Amino acid sequence: MPVAAACPISLTASQRHRLKKMAYGHKTPHQSRMRAHVVLHAARGRSNARIARETGLHVDTVRTWRCRFAEEGMSGLADRPRPGRPPAFTALQAAQVKALACQLPAETGTPLARWSYPELAREAIQRGIAPAVSASTVRRWLDQDALKPWQYRSWIFITDPDFRAKAERVLDLYARTWQGRPLDADEYVISADEKTSIQARCRCHPTLAPGQARAMRVNHTYGRGGALAYLAAYDVHQARVFGRTEPRTGIEPFMNLVAQVMSQEPYASAKRVFWIVDNGSSHRGQKAADRLTSTFPNAVMVHTPVHASWLNQVEIYFSVVQRKVVSPNDFTDLTHIGDRLRAFEDRYNATAQPFQWKFTTSDLDDLLARLDRHTADHQQQSSVTLAA
Template sequence: MAREAVARGVCERISASMMRRWLAADAIKPWQHRSYTLPHDPQFAVKAARVLDLHSRVWQGEPLGEDDFVLSADEKPGVQARYRLHDTLPAGPRRPMRVESEYSRGGTLAYFAAYDVHQARVIGRCASTTGIVPFSRLVDQVMTTEPYTSARRVFWIVDNGASHRNRAAAARMKHAFPSAHMVHLPVHASWLNQVEIYFSAVQRETLTPDDFGDLDEVAERLMSFQGHYNATVQPIDRTFTAHDLNRLLTRIGRHDCHAPQPLTA
């Protein structure tokens, strides 16, 4: 690029290092890119707004009661037990922790969690794999624990993963626990599922760096972090509302005629 700048008469002479500084300071960087996903579900706004209303303790236009609870649930699959071939060296003055890059594999597990949106409480469990059966065990664990056992309604916000997909999963939950209501997010809307924020904290603070002797140690670390989280964290302050969603979809629609339409014009 430095040679091209000289050839085009932009400047008489320029070094490669100066060119790098120019590019770093430029406001527009066409060599960089970000990926994005545009939702095409025609009911995206309706389904997403329903979840956002639950975050604000509203269901079908009516405020929730004190005996209504909202849970955000999902699973974190493929959590690995990586055993480093050489000892991890602890951090020291002006020196970060050092983790050996080579490791042996000790298997994987799945971490299932239900996050109470308004109580900032997590109920979770580990399983050998994902699927309908281990997710159903999480539902059993939660729904047989107070205050959910005695609740009038317990709303379960879930994505469209195979463990809890479609109306069959909702009917299965309803049959086992009549007070439970499964609410599906639209496709490509996991960013509205608050349990993902918890899973992000799990990844940063518990699983990184991943240096575990076996799967039992992984499970013990996950349960320990869950207990610490429940004892120290406040509910997530989400300010994104259905009105904000409409504004976002309107803005997206200006660029793509196939984008989902907002709830109101």
């Protein structure tokens, strides 16, 4: 029988460049590398048998990739789709497991607080969704929709009936506005609060500094050296912090902080100084506002809504203190803590910039609208459950 002639191969400059990159690239897979060599040899007019000898491939393999390139070009060197093993589970079964993961275990009568992959697989088998399914299969299904039912976040629902009005006043002050009018140059906004119970934990062995491929090491056991409270007032627009330490929180320590700020310029002679505080016992209610005004006539106390300390910018500063000063906690005594906090205040004030506060009254309206929709949906679901 006559032998079929080898497919002639002619390359464009672009194809030759791409094939050489495939054939000699350091990160090219071995199969792609060999296919590129076959085509490059064929473009030089060599026979299939010679290419097979030089590349170590079978002549049928050489013939296959030579013909595919001749027919399809560069796309012919890629693997063709393979049917593979038929799927063991249907799309409906995967959707049912995902729907189960989006339910609370208590709603299904399962005595669990959170789902895990093995528990979901077990529940799917018990419900007859699938005769058998592994935890790794459940993991792949949930990963497709980024479902992580074992994670949770705590939150507090709005209970303050005047939430919007109180929050709007705070947000307006951050935007240098009060009752619809811009603040004057001699009006200031102070955000104040207390960071309670900063403990002095003296480690029983010295803390080891970090090294190559080794994190800082802090001994687990420690001796207690007492605790103190850190009170701070943050000038929102000047990015300046005033702090003090006290044995405990209360009305008197808070007023000491106010006096520390209001006794110095420019606050002493300012037209008005707005003090934004939360509803802690040290400055709660109208009595606290009257106490502040009677002591300092140019001071105005503004409360955040109940359970909305996240509106108080000084909390951002406290988070910085927690990360950079307090943690890990390794202090010999309370004096050591006080010295460290005061030194950090000086360091912070030297380079601080105002926080880029982006939550506005428009964002507040969007938040309240979402919560209203959530409440309505929850009430509707409760009504359906009770009717059933």
